[in-house]
Amino acid sequence: MQYKAIVLDVDGTLVAHGEPSARPAVAAAVKAAQKKGVKVVIASGRTSFAIEPQILGGIKPDYMICANGAQILDGQGRLLYSQDLTAEEMYALVDFFEDFDYPLAFNFTDNYYVYVEYKAMWEFYKKATGHGEYVLDGEDQDRHLESMPFGAFAILPPEQVEKFQEKYGYLGLKFVPYRPGYYDVMQADVDKARGMERLMELTGWTAEELVFMGDNENDIAMMQLAGCSYCMANGSEKARAAAKHIAPSVQEEGVRQVVEQLFLQ
Template sequence: MRYCLRDQTRRKQTMRYKLLLLDIDGTLRPGSCEQIPKENAAAVRAVQKAGVKIAIATGRGRTGVGKGLLRDLKPDYWVCAGGAQLVDAKGNDLALHRLTAEEMYALVDFFEDYELPLRFTFHDANYAYIDFAEFDRREKAKNLYNNIVDGEDQDHHLVEMPFGCFGFLPQEQAAQFQEKYGYLGLQFLYSYPGSDGCDIMQKGVNKGAGLCELAGLAGLTPEECVAIGDGDNDTAMLAAAGMGIAMANGSANAKAAADRTGPDAEPHGVADLCRELWPEAF
């Protein structure tokens, strides 16, 4: 009887979490895999079937999540472009935070001056405005395939303004940008210390703000959310969630922001967490 009561108590504790937000790269998809492991896909589907809503929270724009990457997983929501784009299951935008013309032109001018790779996220693709060849090389080396196209004509913003931006630059050069354009309030969010790749976000836009905005749209509170991530760009999300879990392979900053550390992403750490947090789903 005591064990039944313990199981019931645990079920109530876990089922109070009604939304699970998952980072892709380094979390749902280990670095050695081109797709998310089938074990992760099956476990997340089981949790979803048990009544928990699933959101993919990624620095990628929705257009950058290629077919097959998530196998047959069908999320209820998306927090994309680092929190700048919220999308429902049918692909409709729920919220969109576009860069201003002043912000975009400042970035293009700076990256051109230093000959640094820069791309922008639009609805149809990620357009590399500077050094498409370098993006293509790095994407293939890391099995990312973010739907990046050659945008060196630098004219797609005439169709629509972008809502995401990513560049490669040493962190000291990000500080140089802030010296010149700090009044714009743009943030350079590096995934890991020592990395030269970063999401470039408007002030107040990040995965944590995206979590809070999505929870409100879904009629939930952040306390009812579980967030799982691994990088520095996940820290705001991990801190905002009712339960934030950093993968064992995650950065020190991610682990500091989280409530606890989970298993390594390899070989299928997310599946292990799903079974631990929602045992009644299996």
């Protein structure tokens, strides 16, 4: 099969948790495949400003699917598609999280703004990614007056997700676990696969021409869509079950090994 694009998740797939960037050998393999004509797509829960070339180890993607599919950009950073939270959805999240003092951050075009419990959110993001410069104190809660966010990231006990849905389930918001207690929050019709389908409409690619690599539950729909999909060995149980193949772990540079096998033989 002649694959036209490799689609890569960032955290836990391309970049090991706690490390600041993709390892040089991993980035070199991806760039070598790109030189051979394979298109590179980054598909991440991160927003576009948090996917800089330095984080990607110098990889310059041809396209980016960001905020779990709520943003699509081309290689020059031009926005091709966006989908915002509604004011009702955003205010429901703020009201609930303020009641319990659970950390809540919104994904805006320029930075993550933490509306509830800034310090706790910053410390988590710094520990998880190795840097926290994109996480700003938004507890004055006025950033959305400039533009609405694309999504949210929330820290709360799993049982509290059920309580939120009991009260606000009519909104259809999804809490997709990054790991238990840590959630990407997005609209019902937003996920990486839906973003990929929109990109396929622009590029003419078919699902069979895609190779996808991810590690977590927000990658499951994409694993099911792509003709060839890998879950990292370090991935969640549900993600491993959804993927067509298992790749070596991010610590074993699984992306490098798969790219070399598929594209650089």
